[in-house]
Amino acid sequence: MTTATASPTSSPTTTRLGYVDNLRVLLTVLVLAHHSAVTYGALPIWYWTEPSDSPSGIALMLLVIVNQFYFMGFFFLLSGLFAPGSVDRKGPGDFARDRLVRLGVPLVAFWLVARPVLHLPSWPEHQADGESFLHFWFTVGDVGPLWFVEVLLVLSLAYAAFRALRARSTAGSRVADAGEPTAAAVDALSRPVSFRAIAGFVTLLTVATFLWRLVVPAGTYWELGGLPSPAYLPQYVILFVAGLLAARRGWLAGLTVRQGRVALVVALVSVGLALGGTALATAPGASALAQLGAALAETVFAVSMIIALVVLFRERLAGQPAWARFAARNSFAVYVIHPLVLVGVAILLAPVVAPAGVKFLILLALAVPLCWALAHILRRIPGVSRVL
Template sequence: MTTIAARPTTTRLGYVDNLRILLTVLVLAHHSALTYGALPMWYWTEPSESLSGLALVAFVVANQFWFMGFFFLLSGLFVPGSVDRKGPGAFARDRLVRLGVPLIVFWLVARPVLSLPGWPERRDQGESFLRFWFSTGDPGPMWFVEVLLVLSLAYAAFRAVRARSTARLGAVPGTDAATDTATSLVARPLTFRAIAAFVAVLTVVTYLWRLAVPLGTYWPGVGLPTPAYLPQYVLLFVAGVLATRRGWLTSLTVRQGRVALIVALVGVGAALGASALASAPDAGIVVLLAQSLAENVVAIGAAVGLLVLFRERFSGQPAWARFAAQHSFAVYVIHPLVLVGVAMLFAPLVAPAGVKFLILLVLSVPLCWGAAYLLRRIPGVARVL
């Protein structure tokens, strides 16, 4: 078998940035759906049990199967190259700034502002405004940044330990033996069997994890709303790191992408059905295992299918796409403030949940990117956003 030396991803890939834009818009859609759906789990909600409200819940559940795990995979793609260039220590310090500072600022400023509608009730209970400001709420959507920071620091620690180990062995700098083991991996095309094996491993790990952390669990200490999906987040981040080293992004075939996307689309219905069955109090092992399998088939199928689709069809970046990609992280950080502000403005409007969802989303997307642009114009802000 012919192999080629794997090269770390060190430059921006247009189609990956385009995927980030898509996922960021999906985050806005996800939280817009929570605003008006029958699942009131957002800062400002107008829950509806209507048909459109239930449809919005189905949209939220289907999204949850895959889109945040895909975010972690894309985030892992550029981590090895960044550590290669900066070294583990400098990379860790950079991540603490780029991820830690927005996380802290959101918790100190945006979180209490978003919780202000609940202040009158807390005030009537005798709580001081200062205590309310620093104790109410959680990191909200910034849980993703929180988990990504932990994973990034863990990888930096791994690379630092590996570097010390090779130094103790007396490796000569610049040789393969002196570099991280991952850098000497070779590019091997992914096969359908390898993808299926990954789905199987992820399914078993997810099932075992959910015996202790079932769906619906919330970790208030860290503000993690979906800890039941942690195996998917961690393993897809690792897959992103390995994809860079092994050249998987370029080795995926069009046929693999097409099959994966079809499987993912068909699997959404099966995953929704399995989730409904698994929500029953007497759901057995077979049902819970089937739920984990269906969810991960959707997650991996969507990841493989969209990576190939965007690589082949949407790799170009016109000016608007470059602008959107440059500001996508800032949009992620500030979007709760924009969504809640617009939703409160349109609260008096009497309309079906689906209509209000569309109004909120259509207005919030350009407003979020515009606000992100203005925010990043402030000196020093672009350093972290």
């Protein structure tokens, strides 16, 4: 999710994959929608919540669950897409140091500043229990949505180590500087992706998810690291690796328009099956067969949604007018600061009496432009754009 600049491949002209940037902007907006829905839905797991079990509150809860099936895995796929070229240009060591700065600094800053600020509404309860403010500041809560940055940092460092070991094993031979994928290069290097290959990928991801959830069931929270959805770790890792491979093999360009259309139909059909399968798999005493069915339905929906969106944006939404370039430049900063904005606006909206769905729309409508405006201002501070 970090902003990466494309570098040359076979020619000095650099052209970013505009549709990939646009997808990252869409996913960032979905993150804001996700946490706005948690604020007012029937799943109160956010810093500030006004839970509702009304029809619109239930609908918001379903939106959260459907998003969870695929959108963070999609982020990891897009993040992996830019890693190989970055290592090519910088080398494994500089790439690792760059990621420690670009990902580590926002992670630490969020933990030191944003995390305790977001928990300030709960300070009176801690104070009543005799806790000191200093202890509260450094111990309350976890890294929140920055768990994504935390996991991405681990995966990026692992990839850097892999590239360093591979370079050493080949006696210092250096891979040609292929650079990060440009539109021209990916089109030139694209390889057709067959339906059989997609089915094989779905099978791999389903089996990995099923086996993992026998140990880490859906709904598990890892206090160490503050991971809210460790049940999806196989998806995150496998899609990140898929992004690494797609950068070299042109898989995104190799997807056909027909595959995109089929994927959209499959996604629309499978979303209900995924929701139903998840409900059965998370019920007390759920059988292994129910968990396998849920893993399959979720994976089919997730992969189908990703393929459908990739093809749609590649074919129809690849252009980057000035506003789209602005949104892409600031998307990572928006991700980092959005909890503060959402919670602040939600507190201001607290006196408003309206259905959950209406308040969700108001919060989202206010928070999206405000997040991007504040991110732009923040990145104008000297040195900040180096990490955001």
